[in-house]
Every structure is written in structure tokens, then in C-alpha cells.
Amino acid sequence: MAAYSDWESLSADPDPEADLGYVGTEWDVIRTTQKEQSHLLFLPQDEQLLKQEAFVIADESAVVDIATHR
Template structure:
């Protein structure tokens, strides 16, 4: 037997636009600084949050440069 609210959850998803805005999904945009590093012909990118409190919480990303793309270029 399906839960009583199962139908209303399905209806809610059908009302969501196909290409929603990030804040419609609960995301907040942050400014991050990108630092490029190169060693032995391999490039890496380090992403650091501009908000110091986030950095204290160890929020950062290190990625292989070939694994990163600008999503604006992919649209």
C-alpha cells in the first residue's frame, strides 16, 4: 500500500521546471579563488573559499586540471 502523500510528491516533481535555477534547488553560490599549480608537467587546481570561516572548516578542493571544466562553456 502506497503512503497517502505519495501522489502529492509526484505532482510536486511534475511542477518543477526542466532547467531549474540553482537557488530553486536550495544551492547558494559562493565565490572561490582558483590557484593553479604545475609539477612534472601535470597541472592541478586548488579551489579556496573566499569566506575565511569556510577555510577554517577545511573547505577546499584540489583537482587535476584536466578534470575541471567551466560549465558555462558546456551550455
């Protein structure tokens, strides 16, 4: 577990890969409606991740595009 001082040393806007160790992947987004409720289904393009049951189902109102949302 990281120490508090480790977190303090990070930039206020850290690079996800270099600073935090995250490796991004491409995902497909499918919009669906069931019982008059809109949902988004996020599926990884990497088939191996999909085989590991890596997917997300979210209520459309709960999803925000962080690239455009400020």
C-alpha cells in the same frame, strides 16, 4: 529524502537557489603544477569556510567551465 514526484515537478533548468536551495559563494582558483601534472586548487573567499577545510584540488583536465561548455 525527496520523493521522485518532487524531482519531476522541478524545471529542466532549475534555479540553483530558488528551486534547489543552493547558496553560491565566491571561490579563488589557483593553478599549480607538480611532477609535470597541472592541478587546480579551489579556495573559498569566505574565511570561515576555509577554516572548515572547504577546498577542492582537481586535476586540470577534469574541470570544465560550465558557462562556456556545451
